[in-house]
Amino acid sequence: MTPFQDTRSRDQGHGLFSPRETEQLMRVEFERAGRHGLPLVCLLIGIDRLGTLQDLYGRETREEVLGASLAALRRVTREHDLLLALQEDRIVALFPHSQPELGALLARKLLEAAREMRFEREGRSLRISFSIGVAHNRHRDAISFDTLLSVAEEGLAVADAAGGDRFVETELYQLIEQQRRAREQQALRAGSAPGTPAAAVAPSAPAAPEARAPGLGDTLLDVLSAMGVRVDDPGRLDKQSLTQLLFRLQDARAPKEHGDLAEERRKNDILERRISKLVAQLGVTESELQRIALLKNVDLGIASIYREPQGLGAESHVQRKREMMKEIFTANFQMKRDIEARGGQEP
Amino acid sequence: MPAARTPGILHVGLDLGTSRTSIAASNGQRETVLSYVGYPKDVVSRKLLGRDVLFGQEAADKRLALDFYRPLGAGVIRSEGAGAEGNARAARDLIAEAVRRARPQAGELVYAVIGAPAQASLKNKEAIMQAARTCVDSVMLCSEPFAVAYGLDMLDDVLVIDIGAGTTDLCRMRGTMPEESDQITNTFAGDWVDERLSEEIRKLAPQAQFTREMVKSLKEKHSNVSANAPAAIVELPVAGKPQPFDLTDAIRTACRGVVPPIVDGLAQLIATFDPEFQPRLKQRVLLAGGGSQIKGLDLAIEAEMRQRLGEGRVVRVEEPLYAGAAGALKLAEEMPDEFWEKLK
Numbered sequence: 262m263t264p265f266q267d268t269r270s271r272d273q274g275h276g277l278f279s280p281r282e283t284e285q286l287m288r289v290e291f292e293r294a295g296r297h298g299l300p301l302v303c304l305l306i307g308i309d310r311l312g313t314l315q316d317l318y319g320r321e322t323r324e325e326v327l328g329a330s331l332a333a334l335r336r337v338t339r340e341h342d343l344l345l346a347l348q349e350d351r352i353v354a355l356f357p358h359s360q361p362e363l364g365a366l367l368a369r370k371l372l373e374a375a376r377e378m379r380f381e382r383e384g385r386s387l388r389i390s391f392s393i394g395v396a397h398n399r400h401r402d403a404i405s406f407d408t409l410l411s412v413a414e415e416g417l418a419v420a421d422a423a424g425g426d427r428f429v430e431t432e433l434y435q436l437i438e439q440q441r442r443a444r445e446q447q448a449l450r451a452g453s454a455p456g457t458p459a460a461a462v463a464p465s466a467p468a469a470p471e472a473r474a475p476g477l478g479d480t481l482l483d484v485l486s487a488m489g490v491r492v493d494d495p496g497r498l499d500k501q502s503l504t505q506l507l508f509r510l511q512d513a514r515a516p517k518e519h520g521d522l523a524e525e526r527r528k529n530d531i532l533e534r535r536i537s538k539l540v541a542q543l544g545v546t547e548s549e550l551q552r553i554a555l556l557k558n559v560d561l562g563i564a565s566i567y568r569e570p571q572g573l574g575a576e577s578h579v580q581r582k583r584e585m586m587k588e589i590f591t592a593n594f595q596m597k598r599d600i601e602a603r604g605g606q607e608p
Numbered sequence: 609m610p611a612a613r614t615p616g617i618l619h620v621g622l623d624l625g626t627s628r629t630s631i632a633a634s635n636g637q638r639e640t641v642l643s644y645v646g647y648p649k650d651v652v653s654r655k656l657l658g659r660d661v662l663f664g665q666e667a668a669d670k671r672l673a674l675d676f677y678r679p680l681g682a683g684v685i686r687s688e689g690a691g692a693e694g695n696a697r698a699a700r701d702l703i704a705e706a707v708r709r710a711r712p713q714a715g716e717l718v719y720a721v722i723g724a725p726a727q728a729s730l731k732n733k734e735a736i737m738q739a740a741r742t743c744v745d746s747v748m749l750c751s752e753p754f755a756v757a758y759g760l761d762m763l764d765d766v767l768v769i770d771i772g773a774g775t776t777d778l779c780r781m782r783g784t785m786p787e788e789s790d791q792i793t794n795t796f797a798g799d800w801v802d803e804r805l806s807e808e809i810r811k812l813a814p815q816a817q818f819t820r821e822m823v824k825s826l827k828e829k830h831s832n833v834s835a836n837a838p839a840a841i842v843e844l845p846v847a848g849k850p851q852p853f854d855l856t857d858a859i860r861t862a863c864r865g866v867v868p869p870i871v872d873g874l875a876q877l878i879a880t881f882d883p884e885f886q887p888r889l890k891q892r893v894l895l896a897g898g899g900s901q902i903k904g905l906d907l908a909i910e911a912e913m914r915q916r917l918g919e920g921r922v923v924r925v926e927e928p929l930y931a932g933a934a935g936a937l938k939l940a941e942e943m944p945d946e947f948w949e950k951l952k
Contacts, residue, residue, distance in 0.1 A: 581763065581783055582942065584784070585763075585784065586939070588784075588785040589748060589750050589785065589943075590951070593951060594947075596734060597737070597951060599734070600738065
């Protein structure tokens with residue numbers, strides 16, 4: 262499904278691009294973000310009970326609410342980074358260069374802005390609220406703009422079903438992506454219908470050859486499609502796909518190996534720094550002990566204290582003390598027995 | 609080593625000295641009391657003083673109304689001659705008083721290690737042990753200089769000089785329990801200095817009136833063996849009128865008198881030690897006990913050692929009054945419980 266396919270030119274009055282232009286801009290922006298590894302957030306904003314308001318107070322009220330909502334959206338965001346499109350009662354907002362956390366933050370701000378809006382109609386103060394679906398391109402399955410938009414739509418539906426005045430981020434990227442790929446596969450096998458997302462990705466793709474072997478070829482097609490690899494000639498699928506797959510795997514592995522190496526180097530660096538710090542502290546300890554030894558006019562006694570904290574020779578020291586205590590005890594025990602044997606009389 | 613405090617048991621270290629008795633306890637209490645005990649002479653003095661027994665400075669101050677005891681002589685209980693029985697009783701009461709000052713809780717077992725002179729006889733040691741057993745639950749004796757070394761954890765190749773009032777104990781530590789041959793006791797100690805100082809004063813000012821306590825007091829205030837010691841101008845009564853006397857030289861002469869016997873003992877202990885370790889031993893001499901507070905004594909011993917033994921380094925312990933008691937306490941705390949149980 263393309264969410265912009267039914268849009269009409271009724272949003273012209275709000276100074277936006279036409280729905281088709283906006284869709285193209287958003288797709289370009291999404292592709293650009295994917296190509297350069299940039300974060301991006303998509304909000305799909307629904308105005309709760311907008312149809313009812315129109316029924317009760319007329320089309321002007323609807324337009325006023327829509328205009329105020331767009332103004333609020335512009336207030337809480339960086340306008341120059343914002344792409345807006347109107348789709349029936351919903352606003353699609355795309356925020357390039359925005360981390361996923363920003364989606365929730367913006368949604369909260371919008372909800373608050375909506376709660377503060379007041380519209381006077383027939384002596385009554387009307388209040389509105391938003392339902393918002395949030396999606397971002399940082400999920401590993403958010404590999405197409407359609408998936409992103411579908412996730413946002415799911416979020417909006419859940420928020421709306423829960424009574425509105427809230428935002429939802431469903432994280433259904435994997436499921437939606439699988440569904441999207443299944444549709445693409447189906448379209449590819451059926452000869453690619455015009456106007457579908459597959460056609461948008463590869464508008465000049467020829468019909469799939471009938472003699473293509475099932476099994477491995479299908480699986481590869483799935484995998485490559487998921488990776489965004491365009492398959493020009495399904496007849497040469499195996500050879501081309503395997504080559505591409507190998508390159509992709511190498512590309513995918515290289516950063517990981519590089520990352521592992523970097524992590525190991527970082528750990529080594531930390532350990533080396535700790536060792537050098539400990540060595541420096543030990544040096545300070547030794548010089549301090551030497552200083553104290555000079556002050557005290559004694560060296561080896563202090564050194565014996567020094568050995569214990571360092572764990573050097575402590576055991577033999579303890580053992581020696583035990584032997585001494587045993588000797589003291591034995592001598593005292595003997596004396597006690599002698600006293601008792603004499604009944605307390607003098608020796 | 610079980611150094612942590614055991615619930616229900618109070619470990620104490622006791623330095624039973626001729627002049628002072630110091631106690632250090634595992635509950636943190638530390639007390640020193642002069643080793644004087646006095647009992648009211650009669651019913652009148654009993655009523656006046658309001659107590660059956662007085663200790664320390666209070667006993668000394670009121671000794672005219674008391675049967676006054678200094679139960680320890682030469683570091684042991686005076687058990688010979690007239691007053692032996694009284695001294696034994698006074699020693700028991702003195703130990704009990706010291707333990708009381710350690711503030712044991714009701715029902716708490718008291719395990720004590722008592723420092724005895726290095727060469728105290730078996731009879732003397734037994735007398736101390738019997739006196740102590742009446743007021744503690746378990747008692748052990750150890751050599752005083754050993755306790756000092758143990759407290760400082762200096763058990764290897766150390767010579768300890770413990771100058772008390774009655775005796776000066778020398779002990780050679782060589783990593784094991786000191787034996788008879790490792791210890792020397794002489795009587796060139798605080799009391800000897802008092803006697804010597806009395807003689808010097810008598811020579812200097814035959815007409816001056818003074819007592820032994822007065823001499824001890826001025827010695828403790830002015831003791832110094834340095835050549836450039838500040839002048840010790842002391843007022844002593846002459847025919848009832850206080851007169852100033854310069855006792856600087858007299859005090860220096862009396863105090864310096866302990867140095868040669870000490871170095872004699874050190875020389876003996878060093879000479880009978882493994883020649884390979886003799887230089888190390890000479891560099892590790894600990895000076896402890898009340899007598900170590902004589903100003904310049906460490907330097908005087910060092911100078912004498914250099915002259916007679918070629919070299920020497922003397923270190924004064926930081927707490928002369930408590931070094932023995934603290935060492936005895938450490939020993940008490942580290943002694944295994946089963947040993948204490950067997951000595952009950």
